[in-house]
Structures are given as C-alpha cells and as structure tokens.
Amino acid sequence: MTSLPKIDMHVHVLGNGKTGSGCRATVPMWQVPFGKIMAKGIGLNTSLADPLLDMLYVEKLIHWVQSSSFDKVVVLACDNLYDEAGNCHPERSGVYVPNEYVLKLARQHPEFLPGVSIHPARADALLELERCAAAGAALVKLLPCVQAVDCNRAKYKAFWLKMVELSLPLLAHTGGEIAMPVNRADLESVDTLSLPLKCGVNVIAAHCGTRALPWGRDYLDQFLVMRNVFPNLYGDIAALSQVTHLRTLEKLRESPQQLLYGSDYPVLTAISWVRLKGWVSKSDYRRLRKIKNPFQKGFEFTKALGFPETIFTDVNSIINGPVAA
Numbered sequence: 001m002t003s004l005p006k007i008d009m010h011v012h013v014l015g016n017g018k019t020g021s022g023c024r025a026t027v028p029m030w031q032v033p034f035g036k037i038m039a040k041g042i043g044l045n046t047s048l049a050d051p052l053l054d055m056l057y058v059e060k061l062i063h064w065v066q067s068s069s070f071d072k073v074v075v076l077a078c079d080n081l082y083d084e085a086g087n088c089h090p091e092r093s094g095v096y097v098p099n100e101y102v103l104k105l106a107r108q109h110p111e112f113l114p115g116v117s118i119h120p121a122r123a124d125a126l127l128e129l130e131r132c133a134a135a136g137a138a139l140v141k142l143l144p145c146v147q148a149v150d151c152n153r154a155k156y157k158a159f160w161l162k163m164v165e166l167s168l169p170l171l172a173h174t175g176g177e178i179a180m181p182v183n184r185a186d187l188e189s190v191d192t193l194s195l196p197l198k199c200g201v202n203v204i205a206a207h208c209g210t211r212a213l214p215w216g217r218d219y220l221d222q223f224l225v226m227r228n229v230f231p232n233l234y235g236d237i238a239a240l241s242q243v244t245h246l247r248t249l250e251k252l253r254e255s256p257q258q259l260l261y262g263s264d265y266p267v268l269t270a271i272s273w274v275r276l277k278g279w280v281s282k283s284d285y286r287r288l289r290k291i292k293n294p295f296q297k298g299f300e301f302t303k304a305l306g307f308p309e310t311i312f313t314d315v316n317s318i319i320n321g322p323v324a325a
C-alpha cells in the first residue's frame, strides 16, 4: 500500500523582486522587529533589502522541506488589492507574489505545489484561473480582509463556478490578521465564504476564523457551526500556537474532522503555551524545543497535541491534480 504524501498546504514565499521574481514586499516600520525574529527563526541571515533575498529564501525553504517529514508544500502567491470596479491598487497591498513565480518554482522543485492568487474583481479573472489551472495550480489563495475580496458578491458567482469546474479549492484567510494591512475588517468572518461554499467550491478557512490578538473578534464558533452545514468546508491550523489560539486548539483537538495542516511558514510555532496547559508532556516539550527545522517542529508539535495523521494527508483529496509522493 502506498501512503499518501504529507502536505503542508499553507506556506508563504516572500521576496523583494531584485532578481526578477516580480515579488514585492513593503513592511511597516513597527513590523521590522517581528520580521527579524522570523528571519532568525527560519535561519535566514539577511534583510529585506538584500539583492539575493528571493533566492536565499527559496534555498532555505527547500532545505527545510527536504529534511522534514513533509513530502510537499503548497507555496502561495499573493495578488494585489482590487476595488469592485476592477481597478488595481498595489500601494494598498503590503505583499505581492505573482502567480508566474510560484508556478515556476513548482516546475523547478518537486517539493512545491503552486497555490495561485487571483482577485475575482480582475477583468481577466476567469482567464487567469484557466491559465493557472492548465499550468498545474493546486489551489487558489485569497485574503479577503487584506485584498478586499467580498466573496459573497453575486458578481463573483461565475468565478466560484469556474473554480468548481477546474477542481480548484479555495484557501481563504479568516479571523484576525497582523502580518499584512487589513483593508476590509468586515471580511474576516467565515460567513463571508458562504457563496463559494454554496457554489460547491472546497473551501479551507485558514486559521478556522481564530482571532490574532486578544481584543480581536473570534469566528471559531461560526466555523464550527458552518463545518456541520457544509461538508465542503475545511479549516487549517496554520500558525495556531499562541496564547490567543488556545481555545481554538482545545476545541479542534476534541473534534478534528475536516481539518488540514498548514504551517503559515515563515510564522514560527510557539510551544510554551500548550506546555502551560499541560497538553504536552515534559519530555515531549524538551524534545520539541530542540528541533531547529521549523517544518519538523510544526509536524511534531501537531502530533504531540494529538491531532490525527490524516491532518497531513486529507488535502490530497481536494487539491487539483494527482499528487505523487
């Protein structure tokens, strides 16, 4: 019996575009210290201004994936913000990663699956969906509150139906966001994904609607209710390891159905909070602390929390295209 590939389906690629990747990243001053902590945590000794950043980032990513228990990771593009008339506003998006870049990375490296990003307000949205699907896209990633995507707009129905036709699932950010500028705070709920769900798209609510900051609004309960209504609604546990996430982890450990694994790399896994809760043993805690590979740390952390192994493989049944280990 061949086992299904283990997949981390929520991995960010970042770059400054200085070597022609087409990427763009602007980080507000207050986020610079967090960026430095993340860079150190993933073993990247460089800065956002480094001309070789894009290449170094990918090299490090490949190194970590190859020396982890994961067979593949989905590397995510990030589209610009568009208004409802279809005008692009690059100045309002902190990060841009072109589809062509993740498609190219996936062609070059068998560890990568491409997660493209297409704002449905784009004039060429349907054509770009078809182009990306033909080029091997595994899923579509959107951040409704950052990119200003009101998924429930009737006008986008054709876009969701095209995704169903092309067997492309949607990975959509839900809950609070702190790494990127929030342009539409009213689009953080799981409810905002109702129309694609009703159209039959397999939707993965990233972070299961969990808040990012203690005073933020939490949509976990909404996720739990909607998961029972829609068999095509999944959640991921990306970046859920901080003190604000403990309630979510507690609930999801009790009922881990329709749950998929994402790391949100380069976001790091914090292991102290679950230790304080007593969810991992002292020896597991010591073992986890010693793991330097961020992917392996996330993998072992998830297993130590008691999530089933299927959390790493169930995504195989919904992503586009056959995936071989």
Ligand SMILES: [Zn+2]
Residues within 6 Å of the ligand: 010, 012, 238, 264
């Ligand atoms: Zn993310």
